[in-house]
Amino acid sequence: MESIINYNHVNIDINGSTVIADASFALNKGEFIYLVGKTGSGKSSLIKSLYGAHRISTGVATVCDYNLSELKAAEIPYLRRKIGIVFQDFQLLPDQSVLQNLWLVLKATGWEKEAAEKRIDEVLNEVGLGHIKAKHPMQLSGGEQQRVVIARALLNNPPLILADEPTGNLDPETSNEVMQLLLKINREHNTAILMATHNYQLIERYPARILKCENSMLTEEKGLLFK
Secondary structure (H helix, E strand, C coil): CCEEEEEEEEEEEECCEEEEEEEEEEEECCCEEEEECCCCCCHHHHHHHHCCCCCCCEEEEEECCEEHHHCCHHHHHHHHHCEEEEECCCCCCCCCCHHHHHHHHHHHCCCCHHHHHHHHHHHHHHCCCCCCCCCCHHHCCHHHHHHHHHHHHHCCCCCEEEEECCCCCCCHHHHHHHHHHHHHHHHHHCCEEEEECCCHHHHHHCCCEEEEEECCEEEECCCCCCC
């Protein structure tokens, strides 16, 4: 199997404190993994390390063929082009239309306008929102905004999506719709997805591998053992 993420005995230190110690795990192409853990357990720090926002302190780590221990600042934007990120709080520009929000991403990565417009239409249609290009984020429901964020994550056809509490601000019905969309992308595009969540009902309904952050350690859960 082609490895998208490979961490071997990785430590992550922030401000002199170890937030992740001796973490080892792999995520293969097309695989779906949940990441669980209490607030402050190191979950967010681990996710940020995957896209170069936090440096690893020791160990060996590769993400999308980039060696994180040797990653230069100038290479970080290129790493991030291979990763789609879905945030809990959407992080859409409120004064820009949906079209403009997505165009800014493609413009920054060197797309020509005609090709960019075609790609934007493709991803919006894929998430069921081909009709809302001209609307601004505040004109959309929370579920629609999260679908736009997922569309944004798909723009550059990334082999990896990091979804950080993507259903955290959504009601149960909308959470299920977003989850089904992520699983559809995982299945149809063979996109690897690592999803951090506190929503154990979703995990029970849509089972997959589970990694747990606890006491600065990363372990793999065997079954639905949520204590």
